[in-house]
Amino acid sequence: MRVLTVSAFFESHGGGIEIVASALAQALARRGHDSLLAATALDPPPATSNVSSIALTARDPIEAVTGLPMPLLNRAARARLEDEVRRADALVIHDALYSTSLLARRYAERHKKPWLLIQHVGQIPYSSRVLRTVLRVANNLVTAPMITAAPQTVFISDVVRSQFTHLRCPRPPQLMFNGVDGTAFRAATENEKLALRQSLGVSAQRPQMLFVGRFVEKKGLSALRVLAALRPECDFLLVGNGPIDPSNWDLANVRVLGRKDRTELANIYRAADALVLPSMGEGYPLVVQEALACGLAVYCGADTAAADPAASSFLEGVEVDPRAPEITAQRFANAIAHPLSALPDQEASVFARERYDWDANAAKIERLLRALL
Structure with missing residues (x-):
């Protein structure tokens, strides 16, 4: 056809x-x-x-x-x-x-x-x-x-x-x-993760929180800004672009990586510890499935976590109030594990690569x- x-x-x-x-x-x-x-x-x-x-x-x-x-x-x-x-x-x-x-x-x-x-x-x-x-x-x-x-x-x-x-x-x-492209988006070995962090110039010791998406309001950028301030012990890697410029947030633990192609993005996933997506009304964003395939912990809006009931056990759903970014950020800050696991979740990776x-x-x-x- x-x-x-x-x-x-x-x-x-x-x-x-x-x-x-x-x-x-x-x-x-x-x-x-x-x-x-x-x-x-x-x-x-x-x-x-x-x-x-x-x-x-x-x-x-x-x-x-x-x-x-x-x-x-x-x-x-x-x-x-x-x-x-x-x-x-x-x-x-x-x-x-x-x-x-x-x-x-x-x-x-x-x-x-x-x-x-x-x-x-x-x-x-x-x-x-x-x-x-x-x-x-x-x-x-x-x-x-x-x-x-x-x-x-x-x-x-x-x-x-x-x-x-x-x-x-x-x-x-x-x-x-x-x-999900299961060949590109997969969990990293411990040595591979360390090598990827070195190539990206990010800390091997500090937790690396990842955001991937357009820099627009509906993605929860206001809450993400507050969250980064609430969790100074974590680094926040932001992939994407848009009308909001996070480089103006004046936060030492926020690094804007800009737009990346699919190969570069897959490497950034494998270098990170968790995906943070404080958005609502998006359905089931592809970045969530890609993060799961790479074995990352995923912290997302409660509606996103409910998009695929079979995946709910691998997702940490957090209530998002777009009119109260400070409250939303505090909820995410409370939800993020202390400490985050340094090793990818192999069970989540296998699940995502087989299901999607x-x-x-x-x-x-x-x-x-x-x-x-």
Whole structure:
């Protein structure tokens, strides 16, 4: 099949949705499909040999003001997207609340192409009442109708699925957790961990707490800042970028590593002791599964810890209040073990690498698409 994957951004944007979209597109290609990935040209397309990238010219004036990424295609890009939809046999659309997704749906229906929606997130409890209201209205007016219109919907989190169980869908929605590259994301040996820390220039004795994600409010950056101040005996390694700049926090135990490719990121996971993610409303972030595969302790929001019930015993869920970052930070500070284990959790690593598999996900997507043809 010629399968067109539509995402708001390419993987280089740094968010979880686009990383998942790219990984699934590559897995579909490995199954012999003519796999294409269309996304906005705001970031460089991936350098993959088995997936054809379609860069769509766009602008994103809304994210700089609100923190909400919402790219808008120009006329030529809309025409290009429609042409690619016309040529495709089937579409995989990632997340409803993007103009790229809405346009892909419109063109798929216009040209009678089967399409599948993968819904990653639901309601996000922003600290701003205005943003919470805007997102709630958008979910009611855009996301819910998209889900009910989709010939097939797939959720990547049980928590997100539960937010939309009241909707009537053409086919029963499916639950499919993100995959993990088990070759790259694995637990380190003790010697390997020490060598990785030396290469990164981080302490071999101090606990290394890792954050991976966009530097935006919904990721819990305000709570993370307070947490770093509360736990000065720990180092906090921050991977990512965004409108918030943690290098301005003036905290000696915070180190901003910036954006990293997948190989570099896997090494940073193996050098760390724990992942800290004080966010809410994200579904089941890929970074949690990658951290588990590397054997890290994981401290995350309670809703994230409930996304996959089978993984709950490996996750430390902490109640997050986005309107009270000091309280949230104190809860995380209390939850973090004293001391942290210096050795990776091999049981968690084996669990994650066996349970989360991109190729198995691609096979499921293939079956669902063929049922729509």
